[in-house]
Amino acid sequence: MTIDLRSDTVTRPTAAMKEAMHTAALGDDVFGDDPSINALQDRVAALFGMEAGLFFPSGTMANQVAIQTYVGLGDEVICDQLAHVYKYEGGGIAAHSGASVRLLQGQRGIFTAAEVALNINTDDPHFPATRLVCLENTMNRGGGACWPDQAIREIYERTRTLQLGMHLDGARLWNAMVKTGTPASFYGSHFDSISLCFSKGLGCPVGSVLIGSADRIRKAHRIRKRFGGGMRQAGSLAAACTYALDHHLSRLAEDHLHAAQIGNILEQHSAIKQVLPVETNIVLFETHTAEKAAQLLQLLKAQDIHASHTGGAWVRFTFHLDVDAEKVGRLTQVLPGILNSL
Numbered sequence: 001m002t003i004d005l006r007s008d009t010v011t012r013p014t015a016a017m018k019e020a021m022h023t024a025a026l027g028d029d030v031f032g033d034d035p036s037i038n039a040l041q042d043r044v045a046a047l048f049g050m051e052a053g054l055f056f057p058s059g060t061m062a063n064q065v066a067i068q069t070y071v072g073l074g075d076e077v078i079c080d081q082l083a084h085v086y087k088y089e090g091g092g093i094a095a096h097s098g099a100s101v102r103l104l105q106g107q108r109g110i111f112t113a114a115e116v117a118l119n120i121n122t123d124d125p126h127f128p129a130t131r132l133v134c135l136e137n138t139m140n141r142g143g144g145a146c147w148p149d150q151a152i153r154e155i156y157e158r159t160r161t162l163q164l165g166m167h168l169d170g171a172r173l174w175n176a177m178v179k180t181g182t183p184a185s186f187y188g189s190h191f192d193s194i195s196l197c198f199s200k201g202l203g204c205p206v207g208s209v210l211i212g213s214a215d216r217i218r219k220a221h222r223i224r225k226r227f228g229g230g231m232r233q234a235g236s237l238a239a240a241c242t243y244a245l246d247h248h249l250s251r252l253a254e255d256h257l258h259a260a261q262i263g264n265i266l267e268q269h270s271a272i273k274q275v276l277p278v279e280t281n282i283v284l285f286e287t288h289t290a291e292k293a294a295q296l297l298q299l300l301k302a303q304d305i306h307a308s309h310t311g312g313a314w315v316r317f318t319f320h321l322d323v324d325a326e327k328v329g330r331l332t333q334v335l336p337g338i339l340n341s342l
Contacts, residue, residue: 029055057206061224063134067099068223079133136171153190170196202241254321271296271339282318
């Protein structure tokens with residue numbers, strides 16, 4: 001029995017999702033006439049109370065295109081030092097947009113409006129012009145942490161005063177919504193753009209949607225073409241996303257429960273130095289040394305259990321729809337013995 005905890009991107013489409021993909025109505029999305037793509041874009045935008053949406057093959061492309069709608073050469077983006085748009089998107093902000101990045105040191109990737117205000121450049125030609133604030137929810141490198149609504153509200157109010165843009169990397173926003181109960185409309189009214197990923201917890205093979213105003217999405221459409229992100233008969237991919245919205249959204253709570261179960265085991269064992277608070281489907285924990293982390297990964301692999309090394313002594317377990325209760329039960333049984341071997 002393989003238990004793959006490396007990421008929630010390793011999920012496989014279910015039989016029912018494959019059937020939905022197989023029977024999807026298709027057109028040419030570059031010409032704008034793929035009905036399945038159009039329906040998904042409209043549905044996601046409407047869900048969040050935004051004007052328009054645009055389908056992308058990846059969350060990284062959606063984020064980088066979104067950022068380019070705000071910034072130009074020499075401008076600056078504010079985000080946390082742990083943000084995916086900075087750490088894991090290949091230097092895209094610099095490479096694609098020619099912009100610099102002002103990094104904040106938040107708590108588990110979550111910062112405050114006061115910290116934003118302190119890092120906005122004055123109108124001085126010596127400094128890059130601050131244009132955009134990026135948040136990530138949930139915060140991957142923060143152990144799946146959810147942004148508090150009040151923190152978002154305060155940053156939003158500060159950006160309105162200073163005429164800055166607000167983009168949300170919502171790669172796991174579905175998890176945050178299920179965990180906190182915060183409605184989609186809240187996010188739609190507090191960000192200028194949001195990228196939403198379907199190939200993580202929702203289990204689709206491919207797909208993200210960027211939402212925002214009609215003008216911003218029109219601009220993003222042009223940039224997406226330049227990136228090579230235009231696809232033709234991509235409606236089968238959109239059909240998977242639509243199926244996931246209908247059938248896989250509420251079940252994210254199961255992943256959160258499984259993560260909490262395993263997090264509790266790790267917290268109680270002396271081989272583990274610390275476990276970040278488990279809020280959603282990610283368990284991020286630290287062993288006592290980098291060597292112990294490497295040893296743990298090898299011991300897990302010997303049991304056909306696969307996890308991610310996130311640097312130094314840190315290891316990540318990520319729960320998803322392909323890690324069911326039976327697999328969690330097995331992990332619960334074997335994990336204490338593996339930890340005893342460290």
